[in-house]
Amino acid sequence: xxxxxxxxxxxxxxxxxxxxxxxxxxxxxxxxxxxxxxxxxxxxxxxxxxxxxxxxxxxxxxxxxxxxxxxxxxxxxxxxxxxxxxxxxxxxxxxxxxxxxxxxxxxxxxxxxxxxxxxxxxx
Numbered sequence: 001x002x003x004x005x006x007x008x009x010x011x012x013x014x015x016x017x018x019x020x021x022x023x024x025x026x027x028x029x030x031x032x033x034x035x036x037x038x039x040x041x042x043x044x045x046x047x048x049x050x051x052x053x054x055x056x057x058x059x060x061x062x063x064x065x066x067x068x069x070x071x072x073x074x075x076x077x078x079x080x081x082x083x084x085x086x087x088x089x090x091x092x093x094x095x096x097x098x099x100x101x102x103x104x105x106x107x108x109x110x111x112x113x114x115x116x117x118x119x120x121x122x123x
Contacts, residue, residue: 040056046105047108048106053074053107053108053109055072058070059089060086068089070087070088071084071085071086072087072112074112075113083117084120085113085118091105091106
């Protein structure tokens with residue numbers, strides 16, 4: 001398929017046609033300051049005292065691809081009684097800690113539990 005596409009481009013160029021390439025290309029390599037959402041979802045979130053205060057349930061994106069908010073699961077025990085709350089992504093500090101991702105926030109567990117329940121759009 002790659003050879004066929006290249007052949008079409010070369011043939012069109014030789015015939016004097018104009019070839020436009022869509023601007024769909026992205027970086028080919030993840031850098032050290034980038035994080036995979038698949039590794040963030042399910043990650044524990046810690047407060048400033050290094051206490052586990054919840055976990056990332058989901059990440060909400062805007063239509064332009066930017067992150068809108070993060071949905072945290074707080075207040076439950078072993079998946080029972082969880083409450084989902086939304087917080088701005090920039091309220092979390094995401095870093096690497098000995099090869100794994102560590103997520104912290106200045107918020108307390110009580111503050112997060114007091115937030116209104118997050119409402120997912122039902123499609």
